């Protein structure tokens with residue numbers, strides 16, 4: 424599997440996977456056949472994460488090939504990404520809390536030699552648990568792991584190695600091509616038993632043996648009786664989504680960020696006169712697969728945007744945006760709403776500076792997010808049951824009778 428950071432490569436992977444996105448996916452998706460064989464899953468996450476390709480078009484493509492019943496499982500998996508995004512969007516404090524805890528634990532690593540040695544052994548893939556050590560190597564070398572491997576990895580990290588989940592989430596975040604604050608942080612919490620209190624995910628040797636087709640068989644090496652993690656109950660306020668913004672008619676600049684690199688499908692009304700793109704926000708080490716994917720994706724988006732809108736695209740640091748916009752003789756810059764995370768924080772600061780200068784940052788929300796994020800108030804089920812209606816409203820299933 425080669426992850427090439429262009430929209431064209433994402434679309435090619437989607438096309439190649441389409442025949443297997445129906446019942447075959449539902450039956451075989453849990454198998455981790457190893458890095459040489461990713462035929463049973465889409466491996467689309469690095470492209471979806473940055474919206475080099477979008478959820479809507481992936482769902483529409485799958486429904487153009489399979490019946491809604493056959494495609495149900497795959498579409499639900501795509502919706503997990505949306506669920507985690509929506510969940511965090513409604514509770515931004517969760518990420519603040521994670522960042523603070525993770526920062527404190529990193530400082531602790533400098534003080535606590537015992538914790539530091541155990542962490543270093545795990546991060547170097549020197550635990551002696553063959554499957555875990557192989558996944559560390561895969562993560563470092565390729566920047567990607569199968570979903571089941573991510574679940575086993577996180578579970579072994581927390582329950583067998585006894586390491587803090589926040590350090591594991593941070594380790595993933597530094598290496599994954601698809602590193603995403605919502606899917607990553609909340610999946611680690613889910614494995615730990617903190618997302619659904621009292622329900623954790625325990626990696627079992629028999630399950631790993633069966634689902635890796637015998638590549639790994641860590642019998643006797645795993646803690647298979649651990650209890651879920653606990654944390655002091657802390658009320659997390661649910662912040663309702665602010666109403667989606669509308670773009671005023673008139674000339675504007677576009678701002679591309681790594682949160683959405685397909686401006687060709689933004690619902691724009693004004694004439695685009697200039698385009699800026701924010702530098703990469705990845706925390707991955709320079710030259711690592713994740714850093715390279717990130718930089719390549721930005722280049723690809725800048726090239727496409729230039730071709731599509733017929734104006735050049737410049738890389739502009741967030742703090743320089745107000746001056747850049749002013750230099751273009753414009754007072755409105757339009758972007759796609761950045762969900763909770765580093766880029767959203769950058770945009771808040773940009774917006775404040777623009778406002779002082781009498782200019783505006785408009786954040787458009789995609790209809791997929793607008794319809795589904797508000798459903799992430801409780802468990803996934805509530806959002807899942809809305810999917811057929813959303814697919815209908817957005818017209819994503821060419822063969823379906825209209826529900827509404």
Ligand SMILES: Cc1cc2nc3c(=O)[nH]c(=O)nc-3n(C[C@H](O)[C@H](O)[C@H](O)COP(=O)(O)OP(=O)(O)OC[C@H]3O[C@@H](n4cnc5c(N)ncnc54)[C@H](O)[C@@H]3O)c2cc1C
Nearest residue numbers: 464465466467468500501504570573601602603606607610
């Ligand atoms: C501990 C842990 C950490 C994770 N961290 C991330 C992360 O940082 N970024 C990320 O994109 N995904 C993360 N995931 C979710 C999931 O593992 C990946 O999205 C999935 O492995 C991608 O493989 P795929 O593209 O072949 O998925 P497929 O099985 O082909 O599914 C299609 C698409 O659906 C979405 N999807 C599928 N399963 C999930 C899921 N459980 N949660 C969210 N979206 C899903 C992805 O966009 C995926 O590309 C994490 C899961 C765990 C257990």
